[in-house]
Amino acid sequence: MDVAELSPAQARERFRAGLRVPTAGWCRGWTQANLIAVPRWLRYELLLFAHHNPQACPVLDVGEPGAWSTALFSGDLRTDLPGYRLYRAGEAVADLDDVVAEWREDLVPFLVGCSFTFERALQAAGVPVRHLELGTNVPMYLTNVPCRPTPSLSGPLVVSMRPVPEELVETAVEVTGRYPMVHGAPVHVGDPAELGIADLASPDFGDPVEVRAGEIPLFWACGVTPQAVVMASGVEFAIGHLPGHMAILDARDDDYRTAS
Template sequence: MDVAALTPAQARAHFREGLRAPTAGWCRGWTQANLLVVPHELAYDLLLFAQRNPVACPVLDVGDPGAVSTGLFGGDLRTDLPAYRVYKDGRVVADVDDVRDVWRDDLVAFLLGCSFTFEDALLRAEVPVRHIETGTNVPMYLTSIACRSAGSLSGPLVVSMRPIPASLVPAAVRVTSRYPALHGAPIHIGDPGELGITDLGVPDFGDPVEVRAGEIPVFWACGVTPQAAVMASGVSFAIGHLPGHMAITDARDDRFQVP
């Protein structure tokens, strides 16, 4: 199956039927999004947290309480992602393919920009994307950088990492900076220790990838950041996407590209 050639509706149908797979490289040209669903009473705090940490948490869309779709996502948010992560009291209690049995009428869904969307632009600029090459999930790391807190929410910045040949780092910065609603330019280039990351071979989420000779680790802010805040803050109940298993929206990626 050529997953890059699928439409969002076709991809969502596969996920609804039970296919679980990281979505890097899926649906070329269509915007992917992080999902976080919280009780209505927490929605303002999450919106404020996103406003205060916009690089990590760029808000693309917000649903009405109880709604299972949004203006950007025409599918069913309970079934049409490849996998979900369920939290209770800040702890992961389940990774599942379907959340209909835990969905509630007071839940508000947030869709946040995802760096998977600009990977097609990186490939077109001949910048390699290692996790797509290897068919694995992107590595993601908790950092020592604290986000700005908002109401009851606080937690660390999460980053994704892609190893880039040194000569192509300027191209990677230039390409991704054109997508500010999808995390934009890297927040750090080089030594992971400056972010408090001690071992690139042991990501907190996703899969490790090889950093080859002549390559530099390049780090982007990651939309798993609010899920880290859910854990750090002991939120009573929340649903997120399983990291790397995104919501594929009905928006074209060039909608979020700037000159």
């Protein structure tokens, strides 16, 4: 079956069985989200951090301490994503197929909006999405742009990049601006050096894609930002998704689209 035609439950079943693959293009029309699970003592500060940085960290759902499902994700957050990253003392220490053994009773799961949600709308508007064409992961980059900090949390903005033909840049900005809960319009258009990105061919997460003649790189705030903040802040323990390997929610992309 075409992975775009799968339901969220069907996709989760495959990931639970051990399939590790980026989820761009999966489950057409269903919303995808970033996962970050932090100890209970940090949950309200993470909410404050998200409030301070809404474009990078648009919170879609929050679970109860120890819970491995939420109102928008009826599967098992410990097994039903295609990849996880484990953090200890701010260091990424392991990439895992599941986190059943690592999940703690005090962990609070956050589901943060993902820009995959607006890619179908981009394509419908005639804007090409290179990583979907290639079947690869979206490229993501650490920037020199600091997020607005809280007492315990600080770190850099992470962005995803999609090259867009120059004549379609305005369309891409307009289309994605209709999805503010999944990062919205780009945070930067053009020269990556202005974000402190030295080489587009060497993303910090995901896979590189070619920026062709007549195309301009567009950069969107990325839901991997909380993981960069976990690292920069030395958070004692956290679990995130493997970048680009998302939680597929029981919610529709159109739920996060504002009126034209």
